[in-house]
Amino acid sequence: xxxxxxxxxxxxxxxxxRMTIYSAxxxxxxxxIMNAAGEKPVANYDEDSITMAVAAGxxxxxxxxxxxxxxxxxxxxxAPYKERQNANIVAxxxxxxxxxxxADFGGSVKAGTTALLAALELVAAGAGKNVLAGAADCRLGxxxxxxxxxxxxxxxxVLVGDExxxxxxxxSYSISVDFVDHLRGAGSxxxxxxxxxxxxxxxxxxxxxxxxxxxxxxxxxQVSDFTRVIYPCxxxxxxxxxxxxLGLDHSQVQDDLLQETGDTGAAHPLLMLARAxxxxxxxxxxxxxxxxxxxxxxxxxxxxxxxxxxxxKRMSDALARRVELDNYNKYLVWRSMVPAETGLRAEEDYxxxxxxxxxxxxxILGLQGTLCRHCSTQQFPPQRVCVNPDCGAVDQMDPVYLAxxxxxxxxxxxxxxxxxxNPPVIYGNVDFNGGGRxxxxxxxxxxxxxxxxxxxxxxxxIKFYDPKRDTVFxxxxxxxAPEEVS
Amino acid sequence: xxxxxxxxxxxxxxGCTVFGERWEDDASDLLLEAFQECxxxxxxxxxxxxxxxxxxxxxxxxxxxxxLYLSNALHLPMIPVTRVENFCASGTESFRGACYxxxxxxxxxxxxxxxxxxxxxxxxxxxDSPAFGQLARLITPNCTAPGLFAQLATAYSAKYGIPxxxxxxxxxxxxxxxxxxxxxxxxxxxxxEVSEYQIxxxxxxxxxxxLFDCCGVSDGAAMAIVTTPEIARKLKPNQDLVKVKSLQIxxxxxxxLAYHKWDGATVETTRIASKKAYAEAGINDPRKELSLIEVHxxxxxxxxxxxxxxxxxxxxxxxxxxLEGFFDLDGQIPCQTDGGLKCFGHPIGASGLRMIYEVYNQxxxxxxxxxxxxxxxxxxxxxxxGIPAQNVCSICILGLD
Numbered sequence: 001x002x003x004x005x006x007x008x009x010x011x012x013x014x015x016x017x018r019m020t021i022y023s024a025x026x027x028x029x030x031x032x033i034m035n036a037a038g039e040k041p042v043a044n045y046d047e048d049s050i051t052m053a054v055a056a057g058x059x060x061x062x063x064x065x066x067x068x069x070x071x072x073x074x075x076x077x078x079a080p081y082k083e084r085q086n087a088n089i090v091a092x093x094x095x096x097x098x099x100x101x102x103a104d105f106g107g108s109v110k111a112g113t114t115a116l117l118a119a120l121e122l123v124a125a126g127a128g129k130n131v132l133a134g135a136a137d138c139r140l141g142x143x144x145x146x147x148x149x150x151x152x153x154x155x156x157x158v159l160v161g162d163e164x165x166x167x168x169x170x171x172s173y174s175i176s177v178d179f180v181d182h183l184r185g186a187g188s189x190x191x192x193x194x195x196x197x198x199x200x201x202x203x204x205x206x207x208x209x210x211x212x213x214x215x216x217x218x219x220x221x222q223v224s225d226f227t228r229v230i231y232p233c234x235x236x237x238x239x240x241x242x243x244x245x246l247g248l249d250h251s252q253v254q255d256d257l258l259q260e261t262g263d264t265g266a267a268h269p270l271l272m273l274a275r276a277x278x279x280x281x282x283x284x285x286x287x288x289x290x291x292x293x294x295x296x297x298x299x300x301x302x303x304x305x306x307x308x309x310x311x312x313k314r315m316s317d318a319l320a321r322r323v324e325l326d327n328y329n330k331y332l333v334w335r336s337m338v339p340a341e342t343g344l345r346a347e348e349d350y351x352x353x354x355x356x357x358x359x360x361x362x363x364i365l366g367l368q369g370t371l372c373r374h375c376s377t378q379q380f381p382p383q384r385v386c387v388n389p390d391c392g393a394v395d396q397m398d399p400v401y402l403a404x405x406x407x408x409x410x411x412x413x414x415x416x417x418x419x420x421x422n423p424p425v426i427y428g429n430v431d432f433n434g435g436g437r438x439x440x441x442x443x444x445x446x447x448x449x450x451x452x453x454x455x456x457x458x459x460x461x462i463k464f465y466d467p468k469r470d471t472v473f474x475x476x477x478x479x480x481a482p483e484e485v486s
Numbered sequence: 487x488x489x490x491x492x493x494x495x496x497x498x499x500x501g502c503t504v505f506g507e508r509w510e511d512d513a514s515d516l517l518l519e520a521f522q523e524c525x526x527x528x529x530x531x532x533x534x535x536x537x538x539x540x541x542x543x544x545x546x547x548x549x550x551x552x553x554l555y556l557s558n559a560l561h562l563p564m565i566p567v568t569r570v571e572n573f574c575a576s577g578t579e580s581f582r583g584a585c586y587x588x589x590x591x592x593x594x595x596x597x598x599x600x601x602x603x604x605x606x607x608x609x610x611x612x613x614d615s616p617a618f619g620q621l622a623r624l625i626t627p628n629c630t631a632p633g634l635f636a637q638l639a640t641a642y643s644a645k646y647g648i649p650x651x652x653x654x655x656x657x658x659x660x661x662x663x664x665x666x667x668x669x670x671x672x673x674x675x676x677x678x679e680v681s682e683y684q685i686x687x688x689x690x691x692x693x694x695x696x697l698f699d700c701c702g703v704s705d706g707a708a709m710a711i712v713t714t715p716e717i718a719r720k721l722k723p724n725q726d727l728v729k730v731k732s733l734q735i736x737x738x739x740x741x742x743l744a745y746h747k748w749d750g751a752t753v754e755t756t757r758i759a760s761k762k763a764y765a766e767a768g769i770n771d772p773r774k775e776l777s778l779i780e781v782h783x784x785x786x787x788x789x790x791x792x793x794x795x796x797x798x799x800x801x802x803x804x805x806x807x808x809l810e811g812f813f814d815l816d817g818q819i820p821c822q823t824d825g826g827l828k829c830f831g832h833p834i835g836a837s838g839l840r841m842i843y844e845v846y847n848q849x850x851x852x853x854x855x856x857x858x859x860x861x862x863x864x865x866x867x868x869x870x871x872g873i874p875a876q877n878v879c880s881i882c883i884l885g886l887d
Contacts, residue, residue: 419629
């Protein structure tokens with residue numbers, strides 16, 4: 001049986017209430033009051049589509065050995081790199097082996113379901129046993145735009161395979177048309193859209209029913225056969241029309257999470273799927289729709305295995321972890337929508353040395369350290385001479401991935417002198433659980449959250465951005481995790 | 487068996503510029519200013535100098551690489567000139583090179599110089615540079631010196647269960663004392679007395695350190711001319727002689743940074759270097775024997791833990807000693823009698839030699855009454871370069887004979 005083995009959603013720590021945006025920008029476009037209900041997640045200053053996909057991927061792979069992955073697919077319309085495979089960075093951070101297939105999916109917010117389909121079909125073709133499909137987006141609307149109100153940042157990941165499947169893959173149906181409701185040219189940062197009536201009436205309300213009906217026809221099913229129909233569409237009126245057209249009962253329609261996450265682009269169908277799987281029962285039939293320049297429709301049947309799947313609330317958990325961002329200007333600065341002065345210290349120029357990064361890629365991407373065979377001391381960065389002064393063995397090291405180990409705080413500070421768009425910069429020494437130590441930036445926290453001895457987990461983040469060469473450098477940071485027991 | 491450097495080298499003369507924002511001066515002007523004072527004090531001529539060492543830290547905005555800058559600035563007569571760099575210990579490292587050159591018998595009269603031109607950086611604090619290599623730059627936090635040293639406070643508080651408010655009181659007193667001393671010193675960068683209230687309420691730089699917990703970033707140069715005690719006695723008959731009793735350097739092994747034994751509340755290199763220095767100098771009880779000390783108070787918290795790391799205050803007792811005035815100018819071991827890095831300023835390459843300059847002049851009882859340590863016999867200088875988790879510590883002990 002081929003299907004879904006695991007899933008997870010990721011929502012960044014910060015949420016901005018849409019009224020906060022309206023209060024700041026409503027003077028320019030009063031009509032955005034129509035979209036001002038609820039809140040939207042905002043990627044932290046050190047997050048982007050890659051880091052969010054990694055966060056979802058880590059959660060999704062919990063309890064699975066990354067060595068068993070045969071492919072890693074990454075879907076986004078906001079890829080940090082046009083050339084340099086983004087999926088490889090995600091795979092590296094997930095500690096996947098290097099002998100895998102990887103691919104970036106993009107060009108449409110439908111890319112998330114297309115990546116999932118490709119993953120399922122790879123396994124179905126017998127080309128591999130386990131594939132992770134991750135999707136994330138961090139789309140920008142101009143200040144005071146409807147898109148700014150509606151778009152949220154988020155990620156989701158789905159592990160597909162042919163063993164212990166919690167939802168069996170039963171089939172798909174796709175439509176691909178050059179229907180342009182939203183677009184971004186190769187050099188554009190901000191989403192552009194055509195008239196909303198056109199998007200609703202000709203887009204969502206026609207293409208989604210067409211995909212659902214197409215799939216039902218293909219597999220000889222009725223819409224009423226589905227326990228849940230999961231489709232993204234952030235127009236309330238259009239959703240009502242789609243539900244009426246398809247004859248969907250209220251209980252069959254998966255909530256679109258608009259109030260909590262907004263439209264998270266390529267990630268959104270997978271995020272909604274993760275939410276649906278939290279509550280699904282064996283035998284449930286799920287119909288998942290990806291929408292954007294056409295539609296993907298995927299049909300799943302939930303298995304008995306789901307009862308044995310641990311920690312199922314993998315979307316609700318992500319939603320529960322939140323801190324309000326009550327400052328619209330901070331959002332603008334973090335997304336580089338306004339130039340902000342961070343001082344001359346911020347202008348120091350550091351070229352990224354790719355040959356150095358290649359040599360140290362496993363340490364940088366996977367937080368891979370070494371474990372001394374002689375004295376069992378973990379150490380980071382990787383060492384050839386054991387750092388334990390009572391050992392000192394040479395070349396007696398095995399690799400050890402430290403990202404999943406977590407640790408605890410040895411010392412910390414909050415620094416106002418270091419250049420940052422999110423001051424103060426918080427960092428400190430951290431002991432890895434199981435031994436060894438390194439100093440890390442801390443993120444998603446305030447000084448008040450910290451104390452010596454507190455558990456932390458590690459999170460893959462943007463370490464710095466070099467604007468001169470348009471280069472993002474990623475590394476791991478520590479996030480206080482008081483709930484975790486070391 | 488090597489016997490160390492005790493009593494093998496004497497200081498013939500020293501010079502030190504006014505430290506501060508020397509906007510009108512290049513590093514060469516600073517070097518010349520210190521050199522003229524140094525030559526006059528040593529009562530020799532330029533041609534008598536047989537070799538020279540120069541210490542500087544920041545390449546990017548300073549004197550570049552190698553010994554050429556010093557040789558060119560003073561137009562030294564094509565003698566060997568060696569530039570040394572060992573973080574904030576660079577000045578003491580320069581002095582150490584010169585002393586070893588004399589002690590080895592290779593040369594009779596040697597110059598040790600240190601200089602740093604920091605105020606051309608363009609922003610406050612030390613310039614950001616990949617000081618620990620390229621990989622470290624990629625994986626080390628976005629940190630600055632105050633934040634790296636501030637962590638001593640959070641770890642110290644946790645280790646001894648001393649509330650941060652108590653630690654803040656002690657480090658406030660440390661900065662207050664240095665301002666008291668600096669105000670009396672015409673060569674100091676910061677020459678204003680400040681109240682403990684001003685210090686403790688100053689804007690926060692890196693928790694729990696405020697602005698007044700951080701030392702001045704300054705321009706300056708300092709120099710020494712060293713020789714053998716025999717030559718010194720010949721050149722300066724019937725005068726007190728300041729001799730080198732010990733010179734020690736300890737460099738982190740990487741264990742504090744990557745192993746998990748260190749608790750973050752000490753500086754291990756200081757503990758080791760000071761023990762070796764006391765043994766070399768023949769000191770049994772530093773708390774009783776030392777007359778004065780100049781320590782690396784880059785931040786007030788550094789000075790606090792240094793008092794324990796130098797084995798002067800018992801573990802966990804430095805705050806009590808500090809608050810009881812043990813290290814005040816009229817205390818048992820006056821510390822930072824010239825204002826320290828805090829107020830004299832911190833042109834990195836010059837700082838070690840500036841400390842030696844202060845101890846040298848105190849031992850010779852050259853300072854005015856108001857800031858003189860009477861009957862000083864034995865003085866210690868201490869530099870700490872790098873960060874608490876990986877650093878270079880230098881200790882120099884000078885004695886009067």
